[in-house]
Amino acid sequence: MRIPPYYRKPSWQRFFAGLIIGIIIGWFFFIYQFGNIQEKLVTEIKVQEAIIDDQKRNIEILRSDKDELNKENQKKLTVQEVKVYFKNDKALKLSELSIYELRSQIENELTPVINKNIETVSNTSELLQQTIQNKTFTVNEKKYHVIIRELHLYTTLELFVEIRLAN
Structure with a gap:
């Protein structure tokens, strides 16, 4: 049995070319969306890390000053x-x-x-x-x-x- 030579017909050539171009466009769209999501996540992580650092600093300040304030006029x-x-x-x-x-x-x-x-x-x-x-x-x-x-x-x-x- 012989495979028909579809590669010679222009309609099949257009189909395969369209398929390849579609895959390439889809891949670029995926990369773009993935980059946007990653950028948002990185920003959110940085904000959360800064909040955690601020909270730790506030805890330190509160603990150190609490003893002094209790001795003074409350x-x-x-x-x-x-x-x-x-x-x-x-x-x-x-x-x-x-x-x-x-x-x-x-x-x-x-x-x-x-x-x-x-x-x-x-x-x-x-x-x-x-x-x-x-x-x-x-x-x-x-x-x-x-x-x-x-x-x-x-x-x-x-x-x-x-x-x-x-x-």
């Missing part, structure tokens, strides 16, 4: 948390990861304020503002300055800042 209020809000992050079109890294760097600068008396922090608020405003923050090889527009101080220290590119 009736005075203390700063429990630091929150940073950006006013112009959408205008600069920064990625979520860049915003998160910048926020964590600013919060790291303010970690000495946690578990301190509100009165003490309010007395040194100008020093805090100058410290934050004079520091250059580096995120993804770009340098940024921040300008503090509002400062709310109670058990949570809330900073409303504006991001500027450093020259």
Whole structure:
């Protein structure tokens, strides 16, 4: 029995050429989708690792300062948390990861304020503002300055800042 010579007919040649082109296009589509999924997962893992590091740091701070605070006056209020809000992050079109890294760097600068008396922090608020405003923050090889527009101080220290590119 003999195999018919389909390779000579143009209709079969078009079919096999279309099959091969379809496989190639499908493969590129798969590679593109796989890359997108991997990029999202890497970003999510980095954010989770940063959260874990922040939580470990907060636990250390709380444990070390707890003994000192118990000895002192417990009736005075203390700063429990630091929150940073950006006013112009959408205008600069920064990625979520860049915003998160910048926020964590600013919060790291303010970690000495946690578990301190509100009165003490309010007395040194100008020093805090100058410290934050004079520091250059580096995120993804770009340098940024921040300008503090509002400062709310109670058990949570809330900073409303504006991001500027450093020259």
